Amino acid sequence: MASQExxxxxxxxxxxxxxxxxxxxxxxxxxxxxxxxxxxxxxTIPLDHMVTGAKTLLGEASGFYALALIVAGAxxxxxxxxxxxxxxxxxxxxxxxxxxxxxxxALTGWGPAFLHTPDMLPxxxxxxxxxxxxxxxxxxxxLALLISFxxxxxxxxxxxxxxxxxxxxxxxxxxxxxxxxVGSYSIGLLITNRVYQAGExxxxxxxxxxxxxxxxxxxxxxxxxxxxxLMSMWNAYFWLTLVITFLVTAITVRIPPxxxxxxxxxxxxxxxxxxxxxxxxxxxGLEVAAKAPSLPASVVLNFREGLVMAISILPSIMSVGLLGxxxxxxxxxxxxxxxxxxxxxAIWGLEEAAVLAQASAAGLAEMFLPALLxxxxxxxxxxxxxxxxxxxxxxxxxxxxxxxxxxxxISVGRIVVIWxxxxxxxxxxxxxxxxxxxxxxxx
Numbered sequence: 001m002a003s004q005e006x007x008x009x010x011x012x013x014x015x016x017x018x019x020x021x022x023x024x025x026x027x028x029x030x031x032x033x034x035x036x037x038x039x040x041x042x043x044t045i046p047l048d049h050m051v052t053g054a055k056t057l058l059g060e061a062s063g064f065y066a067l068a069l070i071v072a073g074a075x076x077x078x079x080x081x082x083x084x085x086x087x088x089x090x091x092x093x094x095x096x097x098x099x100x101x102x103x104x105x106a107l108t109g110w111g112p113a114f115l116h117t118p119d120m121l122p123x124x125x126x127x128x129x130x131x132x133x134x135x136x137x138x139x140x141x142x143l144a145l146l147i148s149f150x151x152x153x154x155x156x157x158x159x160x161x162x163x164x165x166x167x168x169x170x171x172x173x174x175x176x177x178x179x180x181x182v183g184s185y186s187i188g189l190l191i192t193n194r195v196y197q198a199g200e201x202x203x204x205x206x207x208x209x210x211x212x213x214x215x216x217x218x219x220x221x222x223x224x225x226x227x228x229x230l231m232s233m234w235n236a237y238f239w240l241t242l243v244i245t246f247l248v249t250a251i252t253v254r255i256p257p258x259x260x261x262x263x264x265x266x267x268x269x270x271x272x273x274x275x276x277x278x279x280x281x282x283x284x285g286l287e288v289a290a291k292a293p294s295l296p297a298s299v300v301l302n303f304r305e306g307l308v309m310a311i312s313i314l315p316s317i318m319s320v321g322l323l324g325x326x327x328x329x330x331x332x333x334x335x336x337x338x339x340x341x342x343x344x345x346a347i348w349g350l351e352e353a354a355v356l357a358q359a360s361a362a363g364l365a366e367m368f369l370p371a372l373l374x375x376x377x378x379x380x381x382x383x384x385x386x387x388x389x390x391x392x393x394x395x396x397x398x399x400x401x402x403x404x405x406x407x408x409x410i411s412v413g414r415i416v417v418i419w420x421x422x423x424x425x426x427x428x429x430x431x432x433x434x435x436x437x438x439x440x441x442x443x
């Protein structure tokens with residue numbers, strides 16, 4: 001009752017300062033994270049332009065910057081004592097120190113030649129580690145604009161009727177989903193972790209968002225589409241991938257392991273009174289804006305957490321990512337694993353069913369591998385590979401270490417089970433989607 005009266009009080013006489021506090025930072029946050037701008041012939045969101053600018057400014061030093069973060073990330077579990085919490089923490093601490101070694105090899109060119117082929121250490125270090133090492137701390141600086149001044153709560157109340165029935169998450173999770181698609185899964189996870197730590201997501205909701213919404217960005221989808229020669233069908237590829245990704249998420253939230261996770265939270269999203277959704281959203285946003293800390297304080301808090309997340313992710317990307325890429329290239333592990341997915345492709349009568357199933361399984365190591373392995377396949381197989389690269393969401397070279405670096409209580413075993421379910425469902429939907437696009441295009 002007190003909260004409702006407080007909200008109503010804010011709504012009756014919102015001061016100009018409170019209204020400005022809600023709208024100015026939020027508008028700036030929307031601009032930085034969601035509005036593509038064309039600068040120097042390149043069209044992307046301002047945050048991505050900033051990251052590119054920072055990388056250009058650092059030049060050769062960007063590699064040493066990334067190495068410094070990796071060293072800090074390996075030492076951090078020892079400094080905090082978190083390495084001894086569980087066997088998983090012990091293993092990942094060892095892997096983080098291995099990440100220092102692989103980063104040094106990548107930076108210096110030392111070591112066996114097979115590690116320095118373009119799809120091994122150079123790919124991990126230059127295409128993943130350096131960009132993630134820049135985008136997470138820089139993104140964290142501006143994250144306060146999106147999540148600290150009422151926008152998250154205002155949007156959340158408005159989209160409750162969509163998010164809760166379909167994905168069983170609060171309305172505010174829509175911000176996470178959009179941030180991942182237009183920016184980066186690491187930014188989406190940064191938002192999710194901050195909101196979960198504030199008690200506004202339950203463990204179950206945070207796990208659903210982390211494993212179902214935090215996929216690669218639309219800009220990275222362009223790279224996948226180009227690799228698979230799908231740019232002539234870009235709109236069909238983009239929208240069908242989007243639909244399949246979120247349809248698969250809607251299914252996975254209703255079955256174990258996600259369905260059985262703890263759903264308690266300390267600060268749930270307010271329920272809108274029937275017929276007063278817009279009013280409730282406005283009141284809620286104003287209340288949060290009125291109580292929000294100063295912008296500098298929010299920026300410092302978010303930057304510190306973003307830096308901790310960056311140093312936690314990067315060493316694992318180098319070590320776990322390299323192990324996955326080596327397994328995919330030099331062992332039959334993913335070929336064997338691929339046979340588990342063969343029935344989900346073969347049911348549609350696709351000639352390249354076995355190859356597609358095996359290439360898709362390799363996506364557990366790195367999301368880009370299905371695209372690399374299926375570049376010369378027929379259209380339907382290529383289309384399906386492009387879809388599952390995105391819709392399976394989880395991969396060991398980056399997104400899984402990123403999730404494990406958050407406070408979300410989900411184990412490696414559960415993540416792998418969710419990946420298996422997502423990939424099986426994705427293949428079941430992606431192959432007929434490929435046939436549909438081929439038929440419509442007259443192929």
